[in-house]
Amino acid sequence: MEYKGYRGRMQALRVSVIFLVISQITYGDVSYSIQEEMKRGSVIGNIAKDLGLDVKGLSARNARLDSEGTGREFCDINLKTGDLIVAGRIDREELCGEKASCPIKYELVLENPLELQRITLQIQDINDNTPVFSKDQMMLEILESANKGSRFPVNEAHDPDIGENAVQSYTLQKNEYFYLDISPSTYGGKYAELILEKELDREQKEELTLLLTAADGGTPQRSVLHQAEIGTDV
Incomplete structure (x- = not known):
């Protein structure tokens, strides 16, 4: 009977010790929204103040x-001021691609007593990329019997940025044969089609060169020029 009583007291003591250890772990939560590509040393916020720490x-x-x-150190703590600072280059496209949300999560760990504070950085996109076409030049062979109103998709421009910083517009150099029709793409940008406005005549013009410009909607705006070579076939 004494043995059982001793074992019961040890189990109760073990539970108490575990409870005391767990009770020293506290959790907080703070979130910051910052732009990508901030300079090293830039202050994100003061975590001591925001979390009520000394x-x-x-x-x-x-x-x-x-x-x-x-797996990388993007920020650090200034232990003298409590400031959270940028410690490494943050490239949103490298981290999150075209995802709408791009969080980086940390835990602030303090000892004696043990305390954990969750910190989330939401990385905002900036217009740091220029649209690009998959090919430098587009080649189209169009029958001269093609009817007015015929549609011809052009090479789509892509931009790693998202939202308004992605491709928003295409502009076609003025000509008498084609105009552009712009439609939204599945990832939030735009794509374009050439619409035949004047029927082609191979005897009058066997080849036609068109210049197409793709531009994003960011500030400052970035754009790229694309050349389309149109050949008329019988």
Whole structure:
């Protein structure tokens, strides 16, 4: 009976110890929204102030950041001021591609007592990429019997940026044979088709060169020129 009573007291003690350890772990949560490609050393925010921590205790409690899944150090803590600062290049396209949301998650770890604070950086897109065409030049062979109103898709321009910073417009150099029809693409940009406005006559013009410009909607706006070679066939 004494043995059983001793074992029961040990189990209760073990539960109490576990409870005491767990009770020292606290969780907070703070989120910041920053633009990609910020300069190293740029201040993101003051985590000591935003989380209600004592700045003087950051060094004493061995404050550090643990990343969740990024595998790279994009930010760091100034232990003297409590500022969260940019420590490495943040390229949104490299991290998240064309996803609408691009979070980077960290845990701020403090010791004595153990304390964990969750930090999320939402990376905002900037217009740092220029639209590009998959090919430098487009070649089209069109029968001279093609009817007015016939449609011909052109090479689509792509931009790694998202939203308004993606491709938003195409402009066709003025000519008497074609005009452009612009439609939204599945990823949020635009694509274009040539519409035959005047029927082709091979005897009058065997080849035709058109210049097409693709532009994004960012500030400053970025654009690329594309050449389309139209051949008339019988």
